[in-house]
Amino acid sequence: MTTPAVDARPTSPLVARAEGCWIYDEDGRDYLDGSSGTLCVNIGHGVREVLDAMAEQAGRVCFAHRSQFVNQPALDLTAEIHAVTGHAFREIVYTNSGSEATEAALRLVLHHHAVLGAADRVVVLSQYPSYHGMTAGALGISGHPQRRTNLDALHHTPVSVGTVRPDDPGKAFPELSDWVAAVDRVGADRVAAIVVEPVGCAASGGTVLPEATLRGLRELCDRTGVLLVTDEVMTGFGRTGSWLAHTESGVVADLVTTGKGLSAGYSPLGACLVGHSVLPGRSASDAAVGHTMNGNPLSAAASLAVLRYIVRHNLVERARTTGALLRERLAELAARYPFTGPPRGRGMVWGIRLRQSADGFAAEPLARRLCLVARTCGLIVYPAGVDHHSQSLLVAPPLTLAESELDELVRRLGAALEHITAGEAR
Ligand SMILES: Cc1ncc(COP(=O)(O)O)c(C=O)c1O
Structure with missing residues (x-):
């Protein structure tokens, strides 16, 4: 009897450890957790x-x-x-x-x-x-x-x-x-x-x-x-x-x-x-x-x-103050691309609308592709939306995000958007 071949290659990096706003894979690559997983790890990873x-x-x-x-x-x-x-x-x-x-x-x-x-x-x-x-x-x-x-x-x-x-x-x-x-x-x-x-x-x-x-x-x-x-x-x-x-x-x-x-x-x-x-x-x-x-x-x-x-640690208050800064920086970034809209949300959850035709969305949602590209740039973000009207990229890092990490998040997201612009926008 032949055993059917199983493709056991992982489709995602193998996670090794995480601390604060950072996740590391087995190969030592770092990822900034720009969506707190799925808006879950609000206080950051590995809090003692x-x-x-x-x-x-x-x-x-x-x-x-x-x-x-x-x-x-x-x-x-x-x-x-x-x-x-x-x-x-x-x-x-x-x-x-x-x-x-x-x-x-x-x-x-x-x-x-x-x-x-x-x-x-x-x-x-x-x-x-x-x-x-x-x-x-x-x-x-x-x-x-x-x-x-x-x-x-x-x-x-x-x-x-x-x-x-x-x-x-x-x-x-x-x-x-x-x-x-x-x-x-x-x-x-x-x-x-x-x-x-x-x-x-x-x-x-x-x-x-x-x-x-x-x-x-x-x-x-x-x-x-x-x-x-x-x-x-x-x-x-x-x-x-x-x-x-x-x-x-x-x-x-x-x-x-x-x-x-x-x-x-x-x-x-x-x-x-x-x-x-x-x-x-x-x-x-x-x-x-x-x-x-x-x-x-x-x-x-x-x-x-x-x-x-x-x-x-007053994280509820901090979500408001860091969130206002994050919104401002994401708005500046989104304004540079024809396919990204102004961020919507509140506190530390922001959705950047992604413009794509209904056909393009049906073939492959841009949000999903952008999230994969962002991950290769060392940033974790989360795809959202049920159709081409609502399709968005969710940015929602831990409430503990430091200002230097916010800068790095925007830099890595900018790199991902450049990759999409360079070859992949449909
Ligand atoms: C608004 C909302 N409600 C309910 C759920 C379900 O929660 P869980 O995945 O923990 O079952 C989710 C998960 O993403 C959610 O976003």
Whole structure:
């Protein structure tokens, strides 16, 4: 019997180690982490305090199931999350990822309405474009056609029928009038929740949901009994220059999904922040149930150390000041090329729009090619967008980025853009 040949060559460099804003491969090449991985490593790599906290916790206990024990790191983490979010939420439901946080939010939304005698409220309205995760429920409500390819059988449910598109495909996000029309079309008594990303990242490349739209959505939800969910998996815990991006509008969501920056990539962790209005008088953690590893002591200890590091080093404030400088420098760079638009975003997440024809995008998205070229120039950046309208390059380095590193980031990105201009722009 012949064994089929397998191409085992790695398509990416083999990572060896990482420190601060830098990643090194096995051949000793350095890469500036210009996107914090996937907007995850907000405090930078290899932070000693976090590694020490993890080692200490690992020496005590790595796993104890939440149905059998409470654990101190999770208790302390819950207190820390309440403190940094101004006690705006009642309960924290832990998960292992952002996708699972979305699933937890969806379960809580459906339980909430069923308990209130409105079990017919099952439609979730979400933004187009958007991304809420790869699990069935989360992808089902995502406005991200590429990631759903071949998977519709998993995702067509009553919950998933309500992606709200802008009335004009050239617009980045739906406007308040589009949301009101969608609620009217479905019928307010059938809508369970509205889910939005306050700053859209992977799907819309730094598109900021206007504060007036967010406030309008809050009013719409209050008027109709619909729950407002904000997805802060990419934006939460400092990335945009505030602990939660959506609260900058003065609005507080009923449920907030988080992940990534919560543990900054040190150990898998997500969380759904549950507001006072949701399932009144009941335990959200009991209702959401969850997975074996949720809230495990090791991830909780890592995350607690991460949040304390952010507080101690004023990284939320720093995201605003360094972010303003980064925006300015990226705007100067983008203005030099016909295929790059002005950066969109907030704090330390900026999306540079990439202009490419629909045909060119279908053949090979420029964002993906640019990211590969950037990596050969020693810079990691992240491709975003679901079509040629939203296609962008996400620049979102750790919040700890030093000014000299910012200069180096812009220099390496400039080199990548020159390569594209020299031979590759289509
Ligand atoms: C806005 C948003 N929500 C949810 C997710 C899913 O998170 P995870 O990959 O941790 O499951 C992501 C991941 O990129 C995201 O960007």
